[in-house]
Amino acid sequence: MIIIDKLGLNIKKFRNIKKLSLKELAKEIDVSPSMLSQIESGKANPSLNTLKLISKNLDVPMFTLFEEENKESAMIVKKENRIRITSGRTNSDKYQLSYDLLSPDMKGDIQLCEMKLSGFQYNSDDFNIHKGEEVAVCSLGKIELMLETGTYLLQNGDSVRIPSGTKHRWKNPGKEDCAIIFAISPPIF
Incomplete structure (x- = not known):
């Protein structure tokens, strides 16, 4: 399942790292700034194509947008x-x-x-x-x-x-x- 809240927080984090405004990234991925804001706040679920465009424009692999901090040494995925x-x-x-x-x-x-x-x-x-x-x-x-x-x-x-x-x-x-x-x-x- 998509973890929408973590997804939105990560998109915002990587957008800020790239020093892109909400409006700039929204224009690049062809969505409204309002829609991007809803995605970042966890109120909207982006399509797969939108996710691909976001990851491309933020220069991060798509799955990175869903990651949570993993501080364990064992790396098992159930x-x-x-x-x-x-x-x-x-x-x-x-x-x-x-x-x-x-x-x-x-x-x-x-x-x-x-x-x-x-x-x-x-x-x-x-x-x-x-x-x-x-x-x-x-x-x-x-x-x-x-x-x-x-x-x-x-x-x-x-x-x-x-x-x-x-x-x-x-x-x-x-x-x-x-x-x-x-x-x-x-x-x-």
Whole structure:
């Protein structure tokens, strides 16, 4: 579940670190200053696309916006305590696209996440490109990896390495849910 209050506080914290006014950031992410103020105060829940724009404009990985201070030396993440970001319906069993952070935080050298897609969904409207190598394994169903050079079908258990700077996009080719577990180094998502 999205922790809206912590999300808003972190957005405000990183906005202040970047020395951006509420109005400046709102303009960059194409929302009204009033809407951004509501997000920062925990009164509104941003869409996944708005979260992506916020993290891009604040130069922080998206999951960093949900982090709480972790002062423990053990870094175990219980399934029920994962940070989850969803698109579409927000209850945990019904979604179009969801991301779970499997790493305890964004402080390490690698980030581990799980992405689930419901039937016939894409993970984004366009190709993604980022610094950092990504390794993914299909953990549920079948999923298509779309690159500029072609499309590849991964079945449950298949894995792939995507080099840094490679444009890519994921698609669920069927009506049943599918999922991948992916690692990115350095953490950028």
